[in-house]
Amino acid sequence: MATTITKTETFVGKRIRRKEDPRLITGTATYVDDIQMPGMHYAAILRSPHAAARILAIRTDAALRHPGVVAVFTGKDVEGIGPVPCGASLPGLRVPYHSVLARDRVYFVGHPVAVVVARDRYIARDALDWIEVDYEPLPAVADPEKALEPGAPAVHPEWPDNIAFTYHQEAGDVDKAFAEADVVVKQRIVSQRLIPTALETRGVVADWRSGEKSLTIYSSTQIPHLMRTLVAQALGLPENRLRVVAPEVGGGFGSKLNVYAEEILMGFVAMKIGKPIKWIESRRENFLCTIHGRGHVDYFEIAGKRDGTILGLKLKLIQDLGAYHQLLTPAIPTLSVLMMPGIYRFRNIRAEVIGVFTNCVPTDAYRGAGRPEATHGIERMVDMLAAEIGMDPAEIRFKNFVRPDEFPYATPTGLSYDTGNYATALEKAMEVAGYHQLREEQKKARQEGRLFGIGISTYGEICAFGPSPATPAGGWESATVRVEPTGKVTVLTGSSPHGQGQETTFAQLVCDELGVDIDDVVVQHGDTAMVPYGIGTFGSRATAVGGTAVYFALQALKEKIKKFGATLLDSDDVSFSGGVCICNKTGRTVSLAEIAAASYRAAKLPPGTEPGLVSTYFWEPPNFTFPFGAHIVVTEVDRETGAVEIKRYVAVDDCGKVINPLLVEGQVHGGVAQGLGQALYEQAVYDDNGQLVTGELMDYAIPKATMVPRIETDRTETPTPVNPLGIKGVGEAGTIACSPAVVNSVVDALSPLGVRHIDMPLVPEKLWRLIQKGGQA
Amino acid sequence: MIPQNFTYQAPKTLEEALALLADGTAKPLAGGMSLIPLMKLRLAAPERIVDLGRIPGLNYIREEDGKIRIGAMTTHYEIETSPLLRARCPLLATTAAHIGDMQVRNVGTIGGSLAHADPAADYPAALLALEAEVRLVRAGGERTLPIRDFFVDVFTTALEPGEIVREVVVPVEAPGTGTSYQKVAHPASGFAVVGIAARVRRGDGKIALARLGVTGLASKPFRADAAEKRLEGTDGAETDLRAAAAAVTEGVEANSDLYASAEYRAHLARVYAVRGLRSALQAA
Amino acid sequence: MKISGSYTLPAAPERTYALLQDPEALAASMPGCRELVRTAEDEYEMKMNVVISSIQGLFAGKIRVADKEFPARFRLLVEGDGKIGFLKGEGVLTLSPADGATEVHYDGEVQVGGMIAGVGQRLLDATAKYLIKRFFEKMAARVEQPS
């Protein structure tokens, strides 16, 4: 045997640059729209300009007369397929039939009415203008509270109250808590509708091979396997004849954690015309037809003692569902209820959820999905209580935190928090920010008449979705690790990423376990024909669940490597580390590549061992994980204009063990940017008639790089026992923590004027009006 | 986002272009930063496009007889970074730096911006404060207009069918002139919610010249004459600036949209007029 | 969107009132009006090609006049539909004498939908004002012609 060098370099915990970035930043990655196939046809979708209307007639003959137009399908052609699936269930949930194309009625602006199939995408687009639809416009309702008023237009005529479900959760003795309270603070808080705005819009390519009776769907999705199951059902196709591929996916933020009409529709079209078909969503369609996020009106009441003890919380949550249930629509507000207590010890809680239909595009999971709304609510209410009793917002939090010795902590909403050290995170954030000096600075600023604010949010979140009994479609994840005959390593993961960087983090895990180099590992994902069934990437689960599956697959593989190593070294006492197997008696070694070659050559198999070095593991997590942290934001409001300046942004996050600090910080940066978007800029505005008037990026303001302040990141590290890696997840933390910190800060800045609460987004005119009023008062 | 079919023509000379445009049925194309988005949304559907981009000699910034001439096809970026403008007419260069983002500035042109006449475009404020002139040409003729006669209303200018912007002429600043462009940018589009170009000169300790160009506030950009008059002859004290700024919105019907009501826009215009004048005076 | 304003037309209220409901005068004054056909008492169908610089939209629509109180006020109901969107508006025009001329005050509400609602909100207000101004300017020019 040749002498082999043991690798001592480790990768986990290091700032490794992302393996996927070179192709992404040089334009050589393959997205759905980059796929070209011989004979490919193109689809364009005619969409309703009305929020509510009866379809009286559709005339397609003018379009069909054009030689480039191959087919036009309308609602009556697709009666045999669908519906668009809803995966969530709640007792008594009303589920409107969500047909793939509108039948006799449209329910929101953008509702698909017809699909044109043409030789090229230009003709397809032109043909939309040649289709005539006679609509009889009907009254629409776009505001969830107005939809609940008696006499409001019924979104679905069969349910005139517009209520899709109600949901009640209660723990402790809420009435007693409120009766015993020294103070009760009430506030209506809106978490406005947001448009997820992934950089890559959605897109679908469908390819039907009639000879093989098999369909391949390429879709920009976060969940290729779930899509395969659900689209196969919707099309009545055996699931083993459908392959779903998620090629490069340019962001999703939850908006691609879904099965949309278009995936089913393109599958149908491909099978009808016998040619590959492509549909690429325009930005305008993306705004109108891809799910929106948030959309809450929350009525909170918090009860407390003068000493700062929180006694209880009441919430009436009105969820704007939109016109239909997409995959998880009705489930999202229930997550808000679960996380309502935040990281505080009080036990008395009552939540009433009303899911309301409106003539708008459905809401569903958007980065944070239910938790930003909950965190915004509790963090605002805690601040309001503190203001009411004249206590420092940091102090009231320290007083009410769940304590480190109370874990695992059973929450009144039925969760079991794994680990936490909330006070330490807040102390750290206060230290980084220089909290006490900042308060001094604030005093001075106020004397000068400046509007200077300091805001804290201490959040807890629920991640690593999740144990299967608690999730609609299974909460485990799969991984396959394969050492190829040459010693190179391939990882297959069911957590198909869309920008998160699993190709790097999972490779780091492999490197340390197998002693290979980062360039020797390829992580593959997103193709149901290649990867064992998996669940997907969402809910900050990829590394905590998918990464753990990789870890367990590696453990099994290492056992096998040792067996082959022992056979090759002719020893019964070997160990494997740093990429070599060593005989503990003689010191002789054999490298992983040699072992791999021998395992496939299979000339001498260890007893009871299969050839090859492949290991597959399906890991079921025993619990969620519960990351936490503290963000502190310093703002100053321009007294003359109401404009907000973020002067400092301090983020201390605890996501358990960190595999790659660079990626963790990247997730925090991106999350905070989206949180700032909600806090300061973004709002999907529907007018009274259900027209989306922020229908383009010219009007809907997502934060640009120049609008995001420097973010001072730091962290504490409290591992979770839920998985052997100790990791919790960080994909949504920044978004969840950010908006309450910003709003608390701006409310603090305006508090000398008597301001107690402001709803997002904190646009300058709104603040200017408050300042004007304060000046007069 | 696919435009309707159109015929594309790319003449190599100005004469050829003017001939192609003469009947008024074609649209000139410059940087395409405004025209192409409209076409993609099918809000504009010209049947014929005449691309001015292949015509040599429309892209320049040069000084002649105490004036600076800027060709219609000069990009925002070239104006922003022109050493000549930075030294001799800095207001225009600093204003250009406020337009959109880097990509837009690299491609969009001053001629296109003026012809498009978006009521929230940045250049008009500066050009009004500079009392610029625009030279217009059409097949067989040309004319020069003072900038304030060029803007008519929303998206509407004095350009006749078949006529194009040939060049923009701005003065070389006299010593002692201070200028400033102050803008509230819309967080989504980047366009001016309000934009104020201020230009002042002192003489004998008093304000000898005051010019204020206003964009974004109303349906067309305008010179705030009343404000200018109120300021000229004063000491330029803070109270003078405030009094002048108050006049900026007098009698003006302010625009309103989702982001800023008419009332708030008018307020912003007054606040930014003070800020603009203050910073122009500091630079004077 | 609420729309209100006023414009003074150089004719007495009686004549102004008549002109503002005269199909020919309306057709000539409405920006881009290509065709205006009377379909019933106080009801018209029209075709418009509204052009504002590069922006262009073909609309087919209906106009209805109601609540007539000669020569002081009437209600105008307008509906238009085209590829780039649709609009529906209703307003009251109040005419009051002003030194031999008439001040026409309009106060109404317009709903827009489709593309123009989705991408146009930043400029709708200014554009609407502009179109109304163009209408009244043309009307004024017409009023000045001897009848």
Ligand SMILES: Cc1cc2nc3c(=O)[nH]c(=O)nc-3n(C[C@H](O)[C@H](O)[C@H](O)COP(=O)(O)OP(=O)(O)OC[C@H]3O[C@@H](n4cnc5c(N)ncnc54)[C@H](O)[C@@H]3O)c2cc1C
């Ligand atoms: C994302 C984005 C952000 C922007 N932000 C801003 C901003 O903050 N401030 C701002 O001021 N602008 C902004 N703009 C607009 C930008 O400045 C455009 O470049 C400018 O309005 C048009 O110039 P263009 O050369 O691209 O003209 P084009 O788009 O090619 O043409 C515009 C119009 O002018 C006509 N035209 C072009 N050249 C001539 C000519 N020489 N003579 C006669 N007619 C002509 C065309 O027919 C067309 O009708 C933004 C644009 C984008 C896309």
